[in-house]
Amino acid sequence: MEKLIARALEGDHRSIARLISLVESESPQAEIIMRKIYPHSGKAHIIGLTGSPGAGKSTLADKIIAHFKSLGKTVGVIAVDPSSPFTGGAILGDRLRMQQHAVDPDVFIRSMGTRGSLGGLSRSTQEAALILDACGKDVVLIETVGVGQSEVDIVKIADTVGLILVPGMGDDIQIMKAGIMEIADIFIVNKADRDGADRVATEVNMMLDLLGMRPWRPPVLKTIAERNEGVEEVVSEMTRHADFLRRSEEGRRRRWQRLGMEVEEILRREIAAMVEVAWEKEKSPELFELLAARKTTPYEVAERILGTILTETCD
Amino acid sequence: MEKLIARALEGDHRSIARLISLVESESPQAEIIMRKIYPHSGKAHIIGLTGSPGAGKSTLADKIIAHFKSLGKTVGVIAVDPSSPFTGGAILGDRLRMQQHAVDPDVFIRSMGTRGSLGGLSRSTQEAALILDACGKDVVLIETVGVGQSEVDIVKIADTVGLILVPGMGDDIQIMKAGIMEIADIFIVNKADRDGADRVATEVNMMLDLLGMRPWRPPVLKTIAERNEGVEEVVSEMTRHADFLRRSEEGRRRRWQRLGMEVEEILRREIAAMVEVAWEKEKSPELFELLAARKTTPYEVAERILGTILTETCD
Numbered sequence: 001m002e003k004l005i006a007r008a009l010e011g012d013h014r015s016i017a018r019l020i021s022l023v024e025s026e027s028p029q030a031e032i033i034m035r036k037i038y039p040h041s042g043k044a045h046i047i048g049l050t051g052s053p054g055a056g057k058s059t060l061a062d063k064i065i066a067h068f069k070s071l072g073k074t075v076g077v078i079a080v081d082p083s084s085p086f087t088g089g090a091i092l093g094d095r096l097r098m099q100q101h102a103v104d105p106d107v108f109i110r111s112m113g114t115r116g117s118l119g120g121l122s123r124s125t126q127e128a129a130l131i132l133d134a135c136g137k138d139v140v141l142i143e144t145v146g147v148g149q150s151e152v153d154i155v156k157i158a159d160t161v162g163l164i165l166v167p168g169m170g171d172d173i174q175i176m177k178a179g180i181m182e183i184a185d186i187f188i189v190n191k192a193d194r195d196g197a198d199r200v201a202t203e204v205n206m207m208l209d210l211l212g213m214r215p216w217r218p219p220v221l222k223t224i225a226e227r228n229e230g231v232e233e234v235v236s237e238m239t240r241h242a243d244f245l246r247r248s249e250e251g252r253r254r255r256w257q258r259l260g261m262e263v264e265e266i267l268r269r270e271i272a273a274m275v276e277v278a279w280e281k282e283k284s285p286e287l288f289e290l291l292a293a294r295k296t297t298p299y300e301v302a303e304r305i306l307g308t309i310l311t312e313t314c315d
Numbered sequence: 316m317e318k319l320i321a322r323a324l325e326g327d328h329r330s331i332a333r334l335i336s337l338v339e340s341e342s343p344q345a346e347i348i349m350r351k352i353y354p355h356s357g358k359a360h361i362i363g364l365t366g367s368p369g370a371g372k373s374t375l376a377d378k379i380i381a382h383f384k385s386l387g388k389t390v391g392v393i394a395v396d397p398s399s400p401f402t403g404g405a406i407l408g409d410r411l412r413m414q415q416h417a418v419d420p421d422v423f424i425r426s427m428g429t430r431g432s433l434g435g436l437s438r439s440t441q442e443a444a445l446i447l448d449a450c451g452k453d454v455v456l457i458e459t460v461g462v463g464q465s466e467v468d469i470v471k472i473a474d475t476v477g478l479i480l481v482p483g484m485g486d487d488i489q490i491m492k493a494g495i496m497e498i499a500d501i502f503i504v505n506k507a508d509r510d511g512a513d514r515v516a517t518e519v520n521m522m523l524d525l526l527g528m529r530p531w532r533p534p535v536l537k538t539i540a541e542r543n544e545g546v547e548e549v550v551s552e553m554t555r556h557a558d559f560l561r562r563s564e565e566g567r568r569r570r571w572q573r574l575g576m577e578v579e580e581i582l583r584r585e586i587a588a589m590v591e592v593a594w595e596k597e598k599s600p601e602l603f604e605l606l607a608a609r610k611t612t613p614y615e616v617a618e619r620i621l622g623t624i625l626t627e628t629c630d
Contacts, residue, residue, distance in 0.1 A: 031614070034614070038609070040609075259603055259606040259613065263606075263613040263617050267621060268586070271586045288571040292570055294355075294356070297350060299346070299349070299581055306582065
């Protein structure tokens with residue numbers, strides 16, 4: 001394990017992949033890995049790229065990667081697939097479009113599921129980003145499919161969130177998701193050669209005006225990813241945003257917030273593990289029958305379990 | 316509070332509405348209310364109705380309610396709106412269509428947001444369902460907008476989940492959401508006078524065949540809600556499903572599972588509160604700077620806080 005971590009920290013892709021797999025499968029070594037990795041992290045620019053299916057995310061990601069590379073940056077990519085909470089199966093697909101970089105030694109690409117009963121990005125997505133960061137990637141690009149929770153979660157992980165919009169693709173639905181308007185740092189109107197691109201850009205600008213003055217006014221950019229048009233500006237605005245975060249009060253606020261969330265998440269997991277053990281010991285067909293008959297309540301049961309955990313540690 | 320709860324338990328709608336508001340706003344009395352209410356719950360048939368926007372959910376809900384009423388049942392309705400996790404604002408809309416029952420003393424209708432950083436149905440949706448159940452509603456109908464997590468969450472709350480499909484409405488998208496196929500107990504092809512209704516029904520049946528033998532084989536029904544066609548069969552299949560749950564091993568498994576989730580949810584909340592208090596005490600600009608500089612890690616901080624929580628209770 002020591003050797004594996006050391007090789008990963010030197011940037012070896014096979015070792016990095018192995019670490020991410022161990023973390024993703026919630027192996028008992030996951031925590032050991034994260035504890036060793038963590039002190040090396042905190043240098044990368046973590047970018048979230050989100051948008052509805054069909055917005056051209058993978059194509060744009062591909063061009064963005066190429067652009068960062070041309071600037072001499074190393075890039076790690078995490079592609080998050082929607083998955084059934086029941087089967088855990090990931091829908092792959094246009095992931096293949098990014099394959100042009102798959103054999104490139106400078107670009108590490110990893111596909112991950114959303115797992116977890118809560119939908120959205122799993123804890124391991126953040127851990128994978130930390131691993132890529134610690135292992136020397138200058139840029140970590142997280143591509144999330146814009147359905148549901150994952151696009152809102154991305155703000156918890158990424159420094160810079162790019163939201164891809166497309167002209168003529170159910171604008172009502174795009175605009176209905178008001179939450180996403182507030183988390184995007186850069187708006188990208190892709191397929192800008194289509195009718196209505198200017199209108200989408202104008203509408204976004206109007207909505208941003210409605211949100212009022214904020215320390216970072218998200219730019220609204222137009223791209224035609226397939227023809228590599230406008231991508232340079234996207235990358236330069238992403239970098240400008242990273243600079244903004246480095247210097248500004250807003251950036252510090254975000255960094256602190258994320259660190260706080262990391263602490264809370266670890267706490268929750270450790271306590272959840274203790275609770276699970278106590279609940280496993282407590283639960284029985286008899287208890288369920290009592291609950292079903294309303295002869296006891298979940299509140300009483302929870303209280304008893306909590307009491308058990310807290311007093312056990314006193315001995 | 317005692318009086319309010321007593322009046323609600325007698326079925327007074329204004330008191331029920333007040334209790335739900337208190338629970339929804341996470342008032343300090345919320346837990347007291349739920350502890351008092353809980354023992355009276357467990358009798359209602361809780362039905363989830365989900366489907367894409369435009370599938371005709373509200374119209375169908377309206378007809379289903381009328382049908383249950385004609386059978387002498389009292390009905391409570393919870394309409395869950397998508398809401399921005401940031402503004403908390405709910406998008407109302409065709410809710411008005413259900414207004415025909417809004418002044419009906421037998422039907423209690425409540426609109427709720429999805430709130431909460433986790434998306435999907437909020438904890439208060441389940442609590443509202445428990446309140447309506449305890450306060451004497453025979454049927455609690457939860458209408459969720461089929462976007463993202465809420466349609467998957469519904470299975471945790473509802474006994475019976477009805478999924479509404481519509482011919483010619485982005486079948487790919489409907490089918491892509493494989494998770495939803497596995498949680499629906501009844502499939503309803505609404506607007507069945509449209510072209511392609513039979514094809515949708517056939518495809519659903521084929522997918523159900525692929526899922527293999529299960530103790531409950533979900534029926535695939537066709538309705539034209541606007542003309543009240545097929546609604547009677549929907550209601551009778553919903554009732555048949557409730558009977559199935561009452562008698563079957565599968566039903567017991569689900570009841571136990573839900574009770575287990577309720578216990579775990581309460582535990583999670585109590586723990587989250589403890590974590591928050593401890594973390595508030597611990598956090599400081601100095602600590603954040605140490606974390607940001609990687610001079611300490613979230614793991615070390617979490618460990619220290621956990622130690623504090625566990626030892627404090629020993630005194």
